[in-house]
Amino acid sequence: MGNEEILRISAVASYMGIEAALTDIKENKTQEVPLHLKNATYDGEKKMGKHKGYKYPHSFGGYVEQEYMPEKKTYYEPKDIGFEKKIKERMARFYEKKED
Numbered sequence: 001m002g003n004e005e006i007l008r009i010s011a012v013a014s015y016m017g018i019e020a021a022l023t024d025i026k027e028n029k030t031q032e033v034p035l036h037l038k039n040a041t042y043d044g045e046k047k048m049g050k051h052k053g054y055k056y057p058h059s060f061g062g063y064v065e066q067e068y069m070p071e072k073k074t075y076y077e078p079k080d081i082g083f084e085k086k087i088k089e090r091m092a093r094f095y096e097k098k099e100d
Helices: 003-027 043-047 082-099
Strands: none
Touching: none
């Protein structure tokens, strides 16, 4: 399999992920953003609990276990070829840490 074909397959996987997300937005109710992800720009918002407990991922090696979506959904599913194979392996390591 040549580099051109690998790039085409990667582009298809990315495109399919975007299409799945757009379809979800059109057909389903959007999820509420968790309070710790909401910005707290004034004291009233802080009192409501916004941004409380937020963990900045870059302070934890680029990934941190915290709720990003109340209902977990997966849109992008990397393939077992080219660079996507490395992405898939990295994602698997993140999910393994979550299950421990």
